[in-house]
């Protein structure tokens with residue numbers, strides 16, 4: 460049994476289907492998606508544009524309702540958003556009028572100041588923004604802004620983090636750095652992470668398991684166990700084998 464296999468179920472999708480009704484037409488977006496994500500596991504959802512990845516996260520976050528099936532977290536059905544689970548999006552969700560410190564402190568308003576300060580500082584340091592506490596978003600690079608967003612999510616010690624293409628707007632070198640930093644932080648704190656991407660390499664670099672969704676309606680085409688130790692050797696034969704398998708599942712020719 461793999462290390463992830465020893466952990467208890469955390470986020471469980473049970474036969475989730477979703478239909479959007481558009482101008483009288485029914486659009487089946489998700490069809491009978493069942494998946495068990497274990498506590499502390501890092502799972503990537505990989506699939507073509509429009510296959511329902513964001514919709515699936517929104518259902519798991521309590522922002523959308525499934526038409527059939529349900530999502531449970533720790534055995535409890537998700538019915539509405541909760542501060543125990545947080546989202547990190549691609550577009551910068553940080554507040555431009557607030558400093559790095561205030562952005563990260565946002566979810567901790569109800570905490571005594573001393574405790575809050577310690578957590579905010581530790582989280583800012585963890586994402587590598589020590590020294591920029593008083594900076595405003597306009598003074599930061601894209602990668603730094605995304606770090607603020609990650610820090611804000613981590614500061615509230617969430618059980619589950621949903622990440623929807625969080626590095627999609629970054630240049631390729633910054634993306635690589637952000638991925639390895641995310642893995643480092645995940646190894647320290649072990650939250651459960653569901654990470655949406657349509658980047659095959661990103662999914663292999665990050666995930667314990669990659670869930671491949673078919674084109675709309677999104678169905679699980681397969682779940683691929685990555686099973687490589689971190690830091691991952693991107694040139695290893697095993698990495699290449701997984702990559703080929705994922706491209707095959709996506710039905711994409713990747714030799715040019």
Ligand SMILES: Nc1ncnc2c1ncn2[C@@H]1O[C@H](COP(=O)(O)OP(=O)(O)OP(=O)(O)O)[C@@H](O)[C@H]1O
Pocket residue numbers: 479480481488506507508509510511512513514515657675
């Ligand atoms: N609120 C909504 N109302 C109607 N249709 C919607 C709504 N949200 C999403 N859809 C439709 O559902 C489908 C899946 O959308 P979704 O955003 O989940 O896809 P995605 O896999 O995240 O795509 P991308 O990779 O481009 O972000 C799309 O066809 C979209 O047009």
Ligand SMILES: [Mg+2]
Pocket residue numbers: 512513514623
């Ligand atoms: Mg999306």
